[in-house]
Amino acid sequence: MKEIGIGLLGVGWMGEVHSTSYRRVPVHYPECEGRARLVVAADEVEERARAAAEKLGYAEWTTDWRTVIAHPEVEAVSICAPNFMHREMALAAVEAGKHFWGEKPLGALPQDTVEIACAAEAAGVRTIVGLNYRNPPAVQHARRLIADGELGEINHFRMQFVASYSANPRGALSWRFSRELSGHGILSDLGSHAVDLAMFLCGPIVRATATSAILIPNRPKVQMGTGTHFSVVEGDVELRPVENEDWCAALVEFESGLKGTIELSRVIVGAEARYWFEVNGTRGAVAWNFERMNELEHYRDGGSARVLMGPSHPDFARFQPGQGIPMGYDDLKVIEAYRFLQSIADGVQREPGVREIAATARVLDAVARSFESGAWEEVRDL
Numbered sequence: 001m002k003e004i005g006i007g008l009l010g011v012g013w014m015g016e017v018h019s020t021s022y023r024r025v026p027v028h029y030p031e032c033e034g035r036a037r038l039v040v041a042a043d044e045v046e047e048r049a050r051a052a053a054e055k056l057g058y059a060e061w062t063t064d065w066r067t068v069i070a071h072p073e074v075e076a077v078s079i080c081a082p083n084f085m086h087r088e089m090a091l092a093a094v095e096a097g098k099h100f101w102g103e104k105p106l107g108a109l110p111q112d113t114v115e116i117a118c119a120a121e122a123a124g125v126r127t128i129v130g131l132n133y134r135n136p137p138a139v140q141h142a143r144r145l146i147a148d149g150e151l152g153e154i155n156h157f158r159m160q161f162v163a164s165y166s167a168n169p170r171g172a173l174s175w176r177f178s179r180e181l182s183g184h185g186i187l188s189d190l191g192s193h194a195v196d197l198a199m200f201l202c203g204p205i206v207r208a209t210a211t212s213a214i215l216i217p218n219r220p221k222v223q224m225g226t227g228t229h230f231s232v233v234e235g236d237v238e239l240r241p242v243e244n245e246d247w248c249a250a251l252v253e254f255e256s257g258l259k260g261t262i263e264l265s266r267v268i269v270g271a272e273a274r275y276w277f278e279v280n281g282t283r284g285a286v287a288w289n290f291e292r293m294n295e296l297e298h299y300r301d302g303g304s305a306r307v308l309m310g311p312s313h314p315d316f317a318r319f320q321p322g323q324g325i326p327m328g329y330d331d332l333k334v335i336e337a338y339r340f341l342q343s344i345a346d347g348v349q350r351e352p353g354v355r356e357i358a359a360t361a362r363v364l365d366a367v368a369r370s371f372e373s374g375a376w377e378e379v380r381d382l
């Protein structure tokens with residue numbers, strides 16, 4: 001058993017989930033050869049950093065993230081700060097020879113992501129990226145059905161990652177709405193998940209054409225490190241402009257020649273977290289919706305069946321003993337934490353790491369170029 005000293009950068013939603021996930025790995029993956037020791041957590045908001053020690057079990061806390069990277073007992077870090085900090089934090093971790101579990105999109109802009117990926121691969125540190133929508137057993141099952149040819153030749157692909165988290169016009173103007181702090185808007189946020197998942201299911205995307213819109217142009221500004229991105233601000237608070245897209249729709253073409261659609265939104269009313277896809281082939285189809293994470297619709301032989309996940313599906317038995325008992329979102333992050341710790345222990349890089357998020361970033365770049373040009377844009381090296 002290898003003990004791995006962990007440092008945390010950013011104690012918001014993801015910082016908490018990473019921390020509890022590390023602690024749960026020995027319960028769900030007892031054979032894991034890496035065992036996390038929570039050494040030090042950083043947040044620029046002192047109250048959050050202090051809470052990380054008290055509530056999450058870190059031995060130390062700090063408001064200076066660089067001391068986490070420099071800490072001699074820290075071998076690996078979780079990068080859970082807002083997008084604009086990913087590049088600086090990841091490059092500093094790489095330079096110090098520390099492995100990282102980085103949150104998507106891993107950099108504010110696609111060029112940042114590719115730069116981080118090149119540096120991490122050159123240095124040979126282990127990486128895992130928070131592309132957790134690959135992990136639901138139903139998604140893994142769907143992927144296997146597609147890869148095994150059970151659906152025949154795939155000829156239709158549709159995906160939506162649409163959410164209501166900012167549908168209220170009084171929803172806080174958090175860092176997610178700033179070009180400088182977030183990069184792109186919904187394209188960076190849910191788009192990084194969607195594009196990765198599309199390619200996980202159906203292979204590389206080679207070109208795209210897309211359009212985007214800001215649907216709620218002004219919002220009440222809030223301080224960094226307060227609330228969540230679901231927060232609603234009432235009262236007399238200054239309204240400031242939203243600087244990146246709320247909605248986007250893309251037509252994409254896969255290397256196989258398959259064409260499909262991807263729609264993204266953070267301001268939709270009526271779909272809370274509809275992260276959904278349908279993939280249709282000449283002999284069958286599958287459809288999945290995160291809001292019903294433990295079910296897969298599988299159409300075959302002219303009829304459709306609702307397949308409830310159970311112990312025969314990938315990773316399910318790690319979390320629940322019997323069919324129909326639901327897994328939850330946080331379990332997807334435990335799977336990620338396991339892959340990260342095991343990769344550090346045995347030296348074998350697992351997916352999704354920097355290579356996979358860099359591939360996604362190249363597609364996001366093509367989509368963003370198409371926002372401007374209105375044309376089909378090829379996916380290219382950055």
Ligand SMILES: NC(=O)c1ccc[n+]([C@@H]2O[C@H](COP(=O)([O-])OP(=O)(O)OC[C@H]3O[C@@H](n4cnc5c(N)ncnc54)[C@H](O)[C@@H]3O)[C@@H](O)[C@H]2O)c1
Nearest residue numbers: 010011012013014043044065080081082083103104130225
């Ligand atoms: N994989 C997923 O499903 C998922 C879900 C949510 C967020 N994310 C990603 O996780 C990251 C964090 O998102 P979140 O929702 O947890 O955000 P959040 O706003 O809840 O938390 C971010 C934290 O980082 C802190 N911070 C800001 N600047 C800092 C600095 N210089 N040094 C140290 N701490 C700093 C903030 O004070 C805040 O506490 C983002 O990149 C986001 O895209 C991924």
